[in-house]
Amino acid sequence: MPVALVTGGSRGIGSAIVTRLRTDGWAVLAPTRAELDLASTASIEAYLGALGAVDIFALINDAGINPITKFTDISIEEWQRVQQVNVTAPFRLMQHLAPHMTARGGGRIVNISSVYSFLGRAGRASYGASKGALNQLTRMAAVEFGPSNVLVNAVAPGIVMTDLTRQNNSAETLESIRLQVPTQRFAEPSDIADVVCYLASPGNRYITGQVIVVDGGLSLV
Numbered sequence: 001m002p003v004a005l006v007t008g009g010s011r012g013i014g015s016a017i018v019t020r021l022r023t024d025g026w027a028v029l030a031p032t033r034a035e036l037d038l039a040s041t042a043s044i045e046a047y048l049g050a051l052g053a054v055d056i057f058a059l060i061n062d063a064g065i066n067p068i069t070k071f072t073d074i075s076i077e078e079w080q081r082v083q084q085v086n087v088t089a090p091f092r093l094m095q096h097l098a099p100h101m102t103a104r105g106g107g108r109i110v111n112i113s114s115v116y117s118f119l120g121r122a123g124r125a126s127y128g129a130s131k132g133a134l135n136q137l138t139r140m141a142a143v144e145f146g147p148s149n150v151l152v153n154a155v156a157p158g159i160v161m162t163d164l165t166r167q168n169n170s171a172e173t174l175e176s177i178r179l180q181v182p183t184q185r186f187a188e189p190s191d192i193a194d195v196v197c198y199l200a201s202p203g204n205r206y207i208t209g210q211v212i213v214v215d216g217g218l219s220l221v
Helices: 012-023 041-051 076-103 125-148 163-168 171-178 189-199
Strands: 003-007 027-029 058-061 107-112 150-157 211-214
Touching (some): 003 012, 003 076, 012 189, 041 076, 058 076, 076 125, 076 150, 107 125, 125 211, 150 189
Parallel strands (some): 003 027, 003 058, 058 107
């Protein structure tokens, strides 16, 4: 039974990923914030130390924060927190787990990025910058770990109908954006989970270093 570590697995896309993996027969570690606080370097190190010899085949970095703040109003504290949770924490988890995957013959890493790593939108400067950095981190890791059969990819969702999406956008805003999407609908969390779980599986034997956009064509218009 393969083992996956999924951050941000308690809601939204992460929850759909956890459900899909378990349905497919995986053992899934989905730590809560009380177990693994990605905003805290000490918490990350403590969690990694506690993992011990757990044989993790797939790491899925889903957890992230997305404050909406006007560019000129972003505080250095907010900026640093977003980069810590969205970039530094995935980096540290990858840095720790990839060598263990190498020692066991390979593994898979999937980072959850965003269409806003490519597109501009008001209020998303810190978030978009963090996801752009995560894209490049994905590519660099893919180059270094590819010879060891550790395949590293990112999935960049468009608008996904989660509680956070509804919280951050008015109904009017969502309807305006929906009409721009060629498929005329937003993604459900399961739409993203299907792609992520394939990339994380042993069935993915040759895809690495890619940022796969799953947005219903939003980034085309």
